Amino acid sequence: MNPDELKKLWKTQTSAVQLTIDTTVLLQLLKRNKKHFEAMIFWRDAREIGVALLMVPIILWIGVREHLPWTFFLMIPAVLWVAGFMLTDRMLQKRRQPQLDNPLRDCLERLLAQVEHQIGLLRNVFWWYLLPVAAAMAAFLGHVTWLTWAGGWRHRLASAVIIAVPTLIVWGVYWLNQWAVRRELEPRREELRALISNLENDNPEVLPSGEMSSSKD
DSSP states (O other): EEEHHHHHHHHHHHHTTTEEEEEEHHHHHHHHHHHHHHHHHHHHHHHHHHHHHHHHHHHHHHHHHHHOOGGGGGHHHHHHHHHHHHHHHHHHHHHHHOOSSSHHHHHHHHHHHHHHHHHHHHHHHHHIIIIHHHHHHHHHHHHHHHHHHHGGGHHHHHHHHHHHHHHHHHHHHHHHHHHHHIIIHHHHHHHHHHHHHHHHHTTEEESSOOOEEEEEE
């Protein structure tokens, strides 16, 4: 028997196997997954909000100590906007959780809603996170460049380098967020959609009674 025939035989055998899964076990796994996902998002938001609030006194201290131009303090409303946006978003999401009679379907829908919301946030991270901070930085750096423009080519070159560094950082943060969406969140969303589709189609592979078995046709 050649390798091609073995491959065909293997596909035939595996396609005939149906795995039935206990819905109680599946629900427990989903709840554990949901709890882990919520904890991960909570601590991420807590870090971001904490850093944003910590930046306010640091910006004030540096600006006053170094006698920086007034545009430097535009960073304060920018970081407060980010913190406020994230806090408001968390409160709104708690009110929008779907409520269903079926515990398994309810857990799946809640987890899917959370994943889709995170995808939307990261897809639009430039507008609500990066743009306010980048605009404040651009105003300050542009102001400094204008004030030092008469200082010669060395000052201009230094200004160009200073502007390029935060620009690259902003681009890198945006790219990392989009990579996280493609690598982590979108595959998770497709898995949840597939599970929900199986429930809607009354897939016989899921047993309602609390049994777990496998069978061959």
